[in-house]
Amino acid sequence: MRSIEIHDVSCGECIVLQGANKDILMVDCGDPKTGNISDMMKRYAGVAYRDFLLTHYHEAELRGLHRLLKINPNTFDRIFLPASPCDRHGRPLLLEFALFTYVFSNHKDDSYLENLSLLRIFDFLLKKSKSRIFALAMGSSFQFDGVIYDVLWPAAAEYPFSGLFSAAVEDMNVCLSSPFLPGEAGEFLKLKEQFCAAYLACCRTSPFNPENITRMNTILNSIEKLLPQLKRLPSAPDIAEILERPTTRETYRREQQAASVIFQNRRKSEASTDDILMTGSATPESMDAVSDKLYDGYYILKAPQHGAAGAWSHLFGEISASHILISNGNNRKPESVASEYVDLPSIKHCTDCTACAWLQNSGCSCNRMNCCYELHEPGLTIKCPYCHNQDGSAPCAIYRITVEGVRSCLCDHKPINMNKL
Template sequence: MRSVELHQMNRGECVVLRGVEKNILMVDCGEPACGVSGLMKRYAAVTARGLLLTHWHEDGLLALDRILRVNPDYFHRIYLPASPCDKRGRPLMLEFALFAHVFQEEREGVFDLNTAVLRLFPVLSGKVGAGRITALQADRSFRFDGVEYDVLWPAEKAFPFTDLFSSAVENMNVCLSSPFLPGAAQEFLKLKEEFCAAYTACCRTLPMEQTSVDRMTEFYNRIEKMIPRLRALPPAQDIKEILGRPTTQAAYAFECRAASVIFHNRRKSEASTDDILMTGAAEPESMDAVSSRLYGGYYILKAPRHGAAGAWSHIFGEISAAHILIIHGNNREQEEIAGEYIDLPGIRHCTDSTGCPWLQSSGCSCNRMSCCYDLPRPGLTIKCLFCQGPEAVAPSATEGVSKHNLPERIAVGACRPHGPACKILVISSTGARSCLCDGKPANINWM
């Protein structure tokens, strides 16, 4: 891995792993501050582009839609999260999405949150080909830039759905199970089972096979034709009421996050700068589930869900990480960043200071907290080597980056650390910048 780039986002997250073989793996695809066109242009010259969606979220789906509208061939390989099954083998998230698609009247097309999990496989196979698409779940692996990556989560079977969510799906099934209802009810339940079976079979093939995608599409289209009859059934209003409950919607959103793909590199021998733990939007319960498979330390830890306090896991305090990535969107209300990250010894790389408790209380970056007494007058030490100017940065970290995006000099009093550059860049709407999260011109002069 040559470098890592964090994109400053309006919404969502986007982390790009750049390989030494001039290829990239884009992990999630939110709405970057530079716009989708700027994102596409930045990586237009690379030889191979991969996309890995860690979870079903509207931000990433809408950005992906815009990219594929401009260039359907932009991504050479796409990894999507598989839909996990409970201990009975039922993919409850799929069932919920089908109920929502059929009985909720307000929809936003293929890339709507509920519809996407049902339609994205066929849509993408039509654009890029089924052979380029792989579903990811626990115990799967993939290769990027000569490194093998192991998927730790979500579990394929016995996924720990919450009781609230399981009950909501079960109650909607019960609404249609009466033998006294018109035949459309039983027909839908049968087609739902066949669709879910076809979807699960689609996820098992590596990569996907077009025949499996076609079979899934067939059942989906048959359900689509039944929608007017299904909405006229007596229990339709009861199902809409279940779907419309705030508790039900919150439970589904939680399951989407809890089923987020968690992966790390396969360590062959000793620790290295390839050691990276990517957490998507994982909930603390998901981190607990994979804790036994984690390494004792990583070079890079990506904080889940924008570094939000609600996504903080005690696991992060038990493993070490030299660098912590926090991608915090700046165009909507966000949950406050977990203050516990400040106590970790690693360097924090933030795309935006919104919601940062340290900045709000101290007025400066959390990466400048120690004093250097070797200078004529004591001054704060800036830990990130990228801040030390072009002469302190390894060439591989700045390749393709304009000199106008590099700092020419440091604030008075900063001392120069020793060692290689971290090769972690934050890409803002105006270009690459360092990991300092306060972004005050008085601290660093940009040329």
């Protein structure tokens, strides 16, 4: 890995791993409203090979991917997507919930559009992209820049969905299982099972088989034709009420985050600068589930969920990391960065400082008193030529890309001219 660029996007995340041959692996894309997506594409236009990895189905990440592919369908050579996990009964509950939302929700909000994108993502990629598409789940792996990366999460089978979420999906199924309901209720349940089966079959093939995607699209079109009748079912208001419960919406959001892709490099022998742990939007429970697969230390750790306090895992304080990436430029729902990150001796690389209580209170970067071991002679970060002179290249090869320019790890410095990088 030659370098890492962490982009400041208005919502979501975008982290780009660059290989020795200038190949890139873009992990998520976010919603680059505050920046210029054309500039982002021009930045990587000259590379020979481009991959994209979506860690979770969030509306910002999906919107960013859609925009990139609409501008250029040949943007990426390979696209990696999260596989839909199944519970111990083999049911992909996130998919089922998305179908219920699509059919019975009365609100066409971001959550609705997010679910529609989840259902249509494969069809969209088949029509709008020439990329090879792969699904990622625990146990799968992929190679980039000569390094093998192992996927630690999510588990494809016997996934530990919460009891509250499982009960909500089951309650909606029960609402349609009465033999006294019109035949459209049973027809929807049948089509739902067929769609989920086709979706899972698609995830099991690498790369995806276009025939499976076409079958999914055909089934979803059949469901769409039933929408008027399904909306008039006596139990339709009951399902809508379940979907609109604040507890249901929150637990669904939590389940989406918990099923985020977590991956790390496969060590060949000893620790190196290739050691990286990418956490997507993982929850503390997700991190606990993969704790036995983690290394004692990493060169780079990506903080989940923009470094928010609710996503802090005790494991981050137990494993060492030279550098921590925090994509906290999410201005839709700003949340303070967990104070535990500030206390770590790691060098933090944050895309936005407005959510950092430390900077707001102290007026200076929390990295100023941290020792950087990438320097020729290890010392405080203020001795880094890239930070001190705002010129040249960073010894750590980690760059924060903002609309104002390229920033160093000292967030209280002015941005660096893009042309000097």
